[in-house]
Amino acid sequence: MTPVNPDPTGTAEDGAVAGIVGIGIGIGAIAHEIGLTKDTLRVWERRYGFPQPLRSSGGERLYPQEQVTKLRLVKRLLDAGHRPSKVLPQSIARLQQLAEDSGVGQDAPDAQLDRLVELLRVGRYDDFRFELLKRATREGLAHFVLDVAAPLSARVGNAWAAATLQVYHEHLFSEAMQVTLRSLMRPLSEALRGRGTHPRVLLTTLPGEGHGLGILMAEAMLALADCECVALGTQTPHQDIVDAVTAHEIDIVALSFSASMPAQAVVNGLMELRAALSPNVVIWVGGSSPALRRKLPDGVLNVAGLGPIEDVVAEWRHSAML
Ligand code: B12
Known part of the structure; x- marks a missing residue:
């Protein structure tokens, strides 16, 4: 849970944090x-x-x-x-x-994923990291992303919501997952660099969205579809995105939105960024934010999950040739 401010005095209600330990x-x-x-x-x-x-x-x-x-x-x-x-x-x-x-917060039965969560819970981090790396090496990047990284993220989130894991477990999980995904992706990204393939995709999240695993998984799937990726990490201000798009001759800006960012902030952020980018640059969005189910501005495409990335890239290439 977010820490509360132990100083109850003089905090205006609209201030960032107003709380009293033990009361609320x-x-x-x-x-x-x-x-x-x-x-x-x-x-x-x-x-x-x-x-x-x-x-x-x-x-x-x-x-x-x-x-x-x-x-x-x-x-x-x-x-x-x-x-x-x-x-x-x-x-x-x-x-x-x-x-x-209605199946909200319910995990599909999977003993291997349960075991990974248990290793985290009991503090066996070296074993957790080793098991991740072993599965990643055995299954390859695409299967690891779709069958381990994505469902394991949901499981860890559900365990946090049910209070069987704490926020620090989520941090340890994210760190291990990032290291594993990056080590698997590195040879591919290096081989793709400078080959002149298109689309060139810039990946990030908007300010306020601190979750970075969704966009990292999207990067893995885009690299597997031969896209050259430029990853900026999370929470990039709009103007920096615009500048990077120009500097790197970007075709597509890919953004990730988890369910934690308020829907209105997602929609406003997308409208502002859309207005600031050239119309030739497409915005692709993904993630479980319910805001993405709303009508999105023209020039913003909701890619429904990691599986469809290959097809959406193929469609982009097809229309770029017309
Ligand atoms: C790890 C984690 C953290 C880490 C993040 C570290 C990091 N560097 O990324 C830490 C501990 C910092 C954290 C903090 C918080 N978190 Co958190 N976190 C998670 C967890 C377990 C995974 C995070 C993640 O990256 N998810 C994003 C991806 C993996 O999932 P997805 O949105 O469903 O997207 C899928 C696809 O759509 C696709 N995809 C995603 N992006 C894109 C983009 C493109 C272009 C495409 C094509 C596809 C695609 O990939 C995913 C694969 O299935 C999730 C659980 C979950 N179910 O996601 C909770 C979760 C997102 N967190 C949650 C919350 C509430 C928070 C906090 C507010 C409180 C807290 N837990 O401390 C803060 C807010 C931080 C912030 N400012 O944004 C909630 C949000 C629920 C809600 N309805 O609001 C979740 C869902 C946990 C839960 N079950 O309640 N979190």
């Missing part, structure tokens, strides 16, 4: 952690009577742990397409049932 978490911290805006939390409170935060002596909203747990569950159900009016009035037990019935 402030609205800024909780909105950030759950991936909602502060306005949404206030509107729900008025309209549906939930959440019902306590108040600090200064009048700031403070959300106790059980409301945070319910909000986390609510957000995941909304991401899966449920409506606020249907989920907000329900009890936690009812929501858990609903999540189970």
Whole structure:
């Protein structure tokens, strides 16, 4: 869970963090952690009577742990397409049932992936890293990405949501996964460099999206489709993306959005970037953000998952030849 600010004094409600240890978490911290805006939390409170935060002596909203747990569950159900009016009035037990019935946060049975999560949980990191590298070497890049990296990320996220893993486990997981993917991709990326193949793809996330594994997995699949990739890491400001596109003669900007970034921030970010880029440069987006299911600006393509990348690249090449 996001750490709370132990200093309860004088924090304006619109400040980044307002919280008191042991009583509740402030609205800024909780909105950030759950991936909602502060306005949404206030509107729900008025309209549906939930959440019902306590108040600090200064009048700031403070959300106790059980409301945070319910909000986390609510957000995941909304991401899966449920409506606020249907989920907000329900009890936690009812929501858990609903999540189970609709498969939200449920992992497909896979003993090998369960074993990897268990190695993480009990702190056997060397074994965890070794097992990752072994599976990656045995299965090859494409299978490793699709059959291990992607479902394991979801499993680790579900284990965090169920409080069986902590945030530091997620960090250790990400670090090990990045090292494994990069070591597998390096020879391919080096061989592709300077061959003059197109499309040339710039990969990053927008400010506010700190999750970098989705875009790394997309990079692996793009490299396997002979695309020359320029990876900028995460959270690149718009102007830097625009400058890099010009400097590297980029055809496609690929962006990743997890479910944690508020939907409106995703849409606004995409509109601003679209307006700043030349119309010849296409934006491809992917990731489990529900915002990507909305109508996206012209010139922004939602690539639904890692599997379709090969076909989408083939279509791009076909239309570039016309
Ligand atoms: C590792 C991890 C972290 C690490 C990230 C480290 C790093 N350097 O990347 C750390 C610990 C920092 C972290 C922090 C947080 N995280 Co986190 N994290 C994860 C985890 C386990 C994997 C992250 C990831 O990269 N996912 C992105 C990819 C792998 O998944 P995807 O979006 O479903 O995308 C798939 C495809 O669509 C495709 N794809 C993705 N991008 C693209 C792009 C293109 C172009 C294409 C073609 C395809 C494609 O690839 C994926 C493969 O299946 C996820 C669990 C999960 N299910 O993702 C949680 C998860 C994303 N995190 C979550 C949350 C809440 C947070 C925090 C707010 C709180 C926290 N946990 O501390 C912060 C916010 C950070 C921020 N500012 O953005 C939630 C979001 C839920 C929600 N509805 O809001 C998740 C889903 C966990 C959960 N089950 O609740 N996290």
